[in-house]
Amino acid sequence: CRLHVFLNYIFILTYIFGLIVGWVRSVRTQKAHIFLHVNDGSSLQSLQVVAGAELNDQLLTFGSAVEVTGILKKSPHQKQAVELEAQRIHVIGECDPVDFPFKIKERHNLEYLRQFPHLRCRTNAFSSLLRIRSEATAAFHSFFKDNGFVQIHTPVITSNDCEGAGELFQVEPSSVGDAHREFFFSVPAFLTVSGQLHLEVMSGAFSRVYTFGPTFRAENSQSRRHLAEFYMVEAELGFLRSLNDLTKVMEDMFKSTTEQVLARCVEDVDLFHRHVTPGHRASVDAMLKSSFPVMSYSEAVEILGRSTENFTFPWGCDLKTEHEKHLVKHCGNVPVFVTDYPYRLKPFYARANQDPPQNTAAAVDLLVPGVGELCGGSLREERLDVLTAHLEDAGLEDTYDWYLDLRRFGSVPHGGFGLGFERFLQCVLGVDNIKDVIPFPRYSHSCLL
């Protein structure tokens, strides 16, 4: 009894007797008739219900839940293929229009919706977002499955502090008193900042693995690009020797998943491209048509030096948002790969290019319009001697002895990357604030529900 099932049948049957359920999205009263739009969440499109005025009820308000019995007919209007001629309308869940924070016919902006995390899914914009997010998730899974990757559930709780980079959340049972505190796991435990090291474990047995799950940063940021809890897609490929092979997979993945989202969520994406960020569709089409340019970090430094924006950017510094934006613009507002960063900017596992005097690492970032860094990746240091020396310099050889084991036994050249899933959605939909592309955003001072 769901709308989309009905809609699927419209070419087979011109009318059908049935029951439909959903929430009222609009009510229009005329002398002899009332018109409702009823939506069950399966698509942006609502079913038009036409009823005699005698079926009107003051409880038939925006947001109320109804059961309607009637006959599905070919609609006389062009707007919809079918409509339901109601014989009985039953309000199963009332909705007081005064108390309900969303008003009929009003287009609330995304910032307003954010105040109501428990109700915003009932608006057109956010229900579209959630359907798109669901399809995008499926698109990434399909891409990896079609390309022979094994999915690995890397752990959320970890005793690694990974790159030693970024602020970590620590976890302990809530009921333990502070006095005589013992660690639950016998060691300090943190929320993961990346599944990479765990994926690399798997790269010792599988040529292709990926993970797709939540990752965490305890950063005191209110930025429109950062969350304390966000989703990452991470992949690791064995027997891979060049960054070119890696960027090819990254580009394929970006395009294949974006195309799938555009193809499967036509109406929902259109809502964003028309009403939320008008004109963004052209930008997305340009990205899909382009071969993503590749430049080295050193070339990027030169481009920044030549720019009229007066960047002071000596070789060896990390790119900041304004630099990323400039590079993307320089390339014609399409995604651009920046490769071979200074070795000392990258974590211990990045593969040394051993190219003095510069000393770069075989690392790559993918910068995209509007968002900046979408992906980061690298070849991993598979050479036991190089890795050991590097970890010894950092005093980490004991902590990462297990990681050295991966190189002691059947080590292979490999590389991988991570993609910020919310940033991907921002990029495809043109949504400015990352809090508007995740069901329940978490950031400093905010953890609603």
Add this chain to the structure above:
Amino acid sequence: CRLHVFLNYIFILTYIFGLIVGWVRSVRTQKAHIFLHVNDGSSLQSLQVVAGAELNDQLLTFGSAVEVTGILKKSPHQKQAVELEAQRIHVIGECDPVDFPFKIKERHNLEYLRQFPHLRCRTNAFSSLLRIRSEATAAFHSFFKDNGFVQIHTPVITSNDCEGAGELFQVEPSSVGDAHREFFFSVPAFLTVSGQLHLEVMSGAFSRVYTFGPTFRAENSQSRRHLAEFYMVEAELGFLRSLNDLTKVMEDMFKSTTEQVLARCVEDVDLFHRHVTPGHRASVDAMLKSSFPVMSYSEAVEILGRSTENFTFPWGCDLKTEHEKHLVKHCGNVPVFVTDYPYRLKPFYARANQDPPQNTAAAVDLLVPGVGELCGGSLREERLDVLTAHLEDAGLEDTYDWYLDLRRFGSVPHGGFGLGFERFLQCVLGVDNIKDVIPFPRYSHSCLL
């Protein structure tokens, strides 16, 4: 250049010139020839490599990584369809057989493997497990996608302590000193024990939603059925009025996903059913053939009372493992639904049956052979007055005011359930210990890597 690509081509080409990569799983030396089995993780099956004795190398050991150039030929032996006649063998990653914890031709048990979380994926058993786990994950996603469910990423960090039940992990940034501690999120924040309440939010706009992700319990347990971090599949269905409709979805899901795993992982599953838990396949087949029996909690109490095992089980107590086992056995070792538990045993959101003097709730558990409770579900209390009264009795009306909002605005009858994904794998594969079906098990005193 991956094995399974080669294997796909065998019917088109009888031989092909190429390069293969992988890890050595066995080495056999004869006078004039050496025989290797090389595996790249794409399947349990290894490719047999035949080489002249002159290509032998002492570095060709169990666990080493190799690149082999040669000609793929139809094999003269029945064991395999093709084999690679090697022209060049290059060891790209050595593996010292003395230090490597797994020995050639030895069948290490799962408990032994558990000591080496960073290496156990290199064994046949655990790489099979990981491929099965990956396929099982995909099977659940397909089931829900095919049935019109929208996937929701429910949050890991939450300010709800949900049912007030179970031990929670609390999260705070690791770098904050204990003095003058302020909460990062302004409120205490925990790791989720269930995505249900967040899914119920979505049930106010979508008829069918699900989530599949990690959940947490800070329980000091070393049991073979519990982990501190485990995966749950949870679904919520709107416009649903009877437990029958819910159990139907649960049974369909169990059967559909199990069948998909059996069909897509024939060799990998076979390894478990032959070598790890001999005879388990018959048990799985019996489950699939059976219509899952349904009994009420009250009937279960009667059955336990009549049993020869002398259970003392008064009406109103919670079922323990031994009772679950007895009920499953009583039904012929197939999955069994137990419904309508005492109201006071169930969390606040379970729908009251209002059937004095018993006072039960419309809740259901699915008990399965070997594992016990696999799923738990219920109709949710959608009636604002009943829910409010219940929350007031518990002094929780302010904490859950947002949850009451879901009933204030367009409330609909709905219900849902959760399934323990690791227990599902235990049930299908017959694996006794839950630590052997997850890549990186976390439990009290253990958080390796």
